[in-house]
Amino acid sequence: MCGRFSLTVNEAELNEFFETAGGDAPYEARYNCAPTQMLAVITNEKPRQLSYYKWGLIPGWAKDPSIGNKMINARAETITEKPSYKTALRTRRCLVPADAFYEWRQNGDKVPYRIYLKNSRLFAFAGLWDRWRTPEGSEISSFTIITTGANGFMQPIHNRMPVILRREDEQLWLGSNNAAELLELLRPYADEEMEAYPVSKLINSAANDFPEVMAPAK
Numbered sequence: 001m002c003g004r005f006s007l008t009v010n011e012a013e014l015n016e017f018f019e020t021a022g023g024d025a026p027y028e029a030r031y032n033c034a035p036t037q038m039l040a041v042i043t044n045e046k047p048r049q050l051s052y053y054k055w056g057l058i059p060g061w062a063k064d065p066s067i068g069n070k071m072i073n074a075r076a077e078t079i080t081e082k083p084s085y086k087t088a089l090r091t092r093r094c095l096v097p098a099d100a101f102y103e104w105r106q107n108g109d110k111v112p113y114r115i116y117l118k119n120s121r122l123f124a125f126a127g128l129w130d131r132w133r134t135p136e137g138s139e140i141s142s143f144t145i146i147t148t149g150a151n152g153f154m155q156p157i158h159n160r161m162p163v164i165l166r167r168e169d170e171q172l173w174l175g176s177n178n179a180a181e182l183l184e185l186l187r188p189y190a191d192e193e194m195e196a197y198p199v200s201k202l203i204n205s206a207a208n209d210f211p212e213v214m215a216p217a218k
Helices: 011-018 065-070 083-091 167-175 179-184
Strands: 004-007 030-033 038-043 051-055 073-075 093-098 100-104 112-117 123-133 139-149 160-162 194-198
Touching: 004 093, 011 093, 038 123, 083 093, 083 123, 083 179, 093 139, 093 167, 123 167, 167 179
Parallel strands: 051 139, 073 139
Antiparallel strands: 004 030, 004 100, 038 051, 038 093, 093 123, 100 112, 112 194, 123 139, 139 160
């Protein structure tokens, strides 16, 4: 599962890294990104722009937008079987920029950890997006983050992890039309390239969106 992440770099660094030219809404650093929030994504529809979509996929055919609250993650292992995801995999993919994610250790007391990459300040999760039209005719754009089984590094913390795309695979994820090629990208990230440390339980509340949630636990 992936239920929280951060994106704390400045906008210039974000645009330089992903070769984007700004966004369709003002950018703000986020220390505790949570489901239902409007967050930055880069879609295959607009690959040179930051778009702001709601976290929690609402399929275009849904009768009720509340379904998005249950669809913050899509399992890589079953992504081609679920009606909500298989069409999106083919036609509506996105990058979800981040600089870390949070996970809670499952054994014993639920200790939150901040997990990040050793050699890169930024990375992207593999995501899917969709648009839902309200009865009044307005649109809600939304996304989900794809997850996979934990690598060896993550297993002591949790048995699932988000799919982090390797830098060289980001444009392939956005641009490929080859289903087998896309599915091959949905694998655990390399153990040796990841780091983690425990943080305070301030992270438990989505209302706490400030730098202190990232500080190592005392």
